[in-house]
Every structure is written in structure tokens, then in C-alpha cells.
Amino acid sequence: MTKHAPITRLLTALMLCCAMLVPTTGTAAATPAAPTTAEHDATADKVKAKVNAKLLDTKVKVNTDARIDGKLDLPTNNARSLELIVVQRLVAGAWVDVSTGSCRPNYSFRLTVSFSIAATYTLRVFYPETATATAAASGTFNLTVLG
Numbered sequence: 001m002t003k004h005a006p007i008t009r010l011l012t013a014l015m016l017c018c019a020m021l022v023p024t025t026g027t028a029a030a031t032p033a034a035p036t037t038a039e040h041d042a043t044a045d046k047v048k049a050k051v052n053a054k055l056l057d058t059k060v061k062v063n064t065d066a067r068i069d070g071k072l073d074l075p076t077n078n079a080r081s082l083e084l085i086v087v088q089r090l091v092a093g094a095w096v097d098v099s100t101g102s103c104r105p106n107y108s109f110r111l112t113v114s115f116s117i118a119a120t121y122t123l124r125v126f127y128p129e130t131a132t133a134t135a136a137a138s139g140t141f142n143l144t145v146l147g
Helices: 005-030 037-044
Strands: 050-055 059-061 066-073 084-091 094-102 108-113 119-127 141-146
Touching: 050 119, 050 141, 066 084, 066 119, 084 108, 094 108, 094 119, 108 119
Parallel strands: 059 141
Antiparallel strands: 050 066, 066 108, 084 094, 084 119, 119 141
């Protein structure tokens, strides 16, 4: 065995590895990934939900409840007994959960929120995605909390 044999084996192994990578990379780039049938069927069967909400109290004092009334538009055959509804506020460009509640059997809801700091808050009502329905959000509204 010569002193060049280990280096030759190492170089040969490196060349073989590189040769094996070239066809795989080319094939992966040429063929875009397609969604699986199960993923496609799961989203195709979901009904479209819609949330309508309005803020009844646009100005409240600190630590006083502001009322939000609304209705969830969802086909009755896809609804569960208690549908989750979330009040969210906009914080630095992201929606943050403030309060949760559920719908009445007729899909209407009345929620309350209160804040301990005087400011103007941008709020919305959100219905999270379920196994049978898509997620939905109401329009935004502003709540002014006075000191």
C-alpha cells in the first residue's frame, strides 16, 4: 500500500458523492411539488364562514365593558353546538387574542371587552378554521378607552 492510497480513496469517494447529487438536484428543480389528494380534498369540502360584528360602545372609560354584537354566517348542517368566537386587537401589525366566547344556537353572539389603559384600540372578531369551515374575520372597528 502506498502513501497516496488514502488520499486517492478520499478523492474518489468525494467525486462519487458529487456525481450522485447532480441528477437528484436537477430532477427536483424540474418537477414542482403538487399537493396531495388528501390535502386538496380537505380544503375543498370546507364551507365558507362569514363574521358580521359591530361595536355597540365606541367610547368607554378604563375598566368598563364595551359590548360587541354579531352573527356568524355558517350553514347549519356544518355547525357544532358551540362555535368559538375570538375578539382580537391589532398590536404592531399582528392580531392578538383579547377575549373568547361562543355563539348562541342561532349563531348570534354578544361579547364584552375591557381595557385598563386609556388608548384607542383597533379590534375585530375572528372565527378560527375548523374541520368543516374556513376561518373568517369581521371588519375592523376602533374602541376609544378614556382615562
